[in-house]
Amino acid sequence: MAKGTVVIDADGCKGCELCTTVCPQNVLLMAESLNARGYRPAQLVDPAGKCTGCALCAMICPDAVMTVYRFPVVSKTSRQPILAAA
Ligand code: SF4
């Protein structure tokens, strides 16, 4: 499965929570602290690396404060050994 991550402009977030409702991996939570505008911003909490970079969160965000990155997938057949026997 693809891997990804999300960078959120916390001070641009208005705390609407829409992104948290669409994330299939449930890795978006609302912060306990307030941002510069007085809202609790969304934050990525993904210690297990579950984000797939699907971008559903960015698509639903009304203020476009989320940037999604998707990491290239290395297939098992294209992997090369780091050390090869001589
Ligand atoms: S890119 Fe997809 S999996 Fe990652 S945080 Fe956004 S909605 Fe969740």
Ligand code: SF4
């Ligand atoms: S959808 Fe956008 S504005 Fe709403 S909580 Fe998520 S990051 Fe913030």
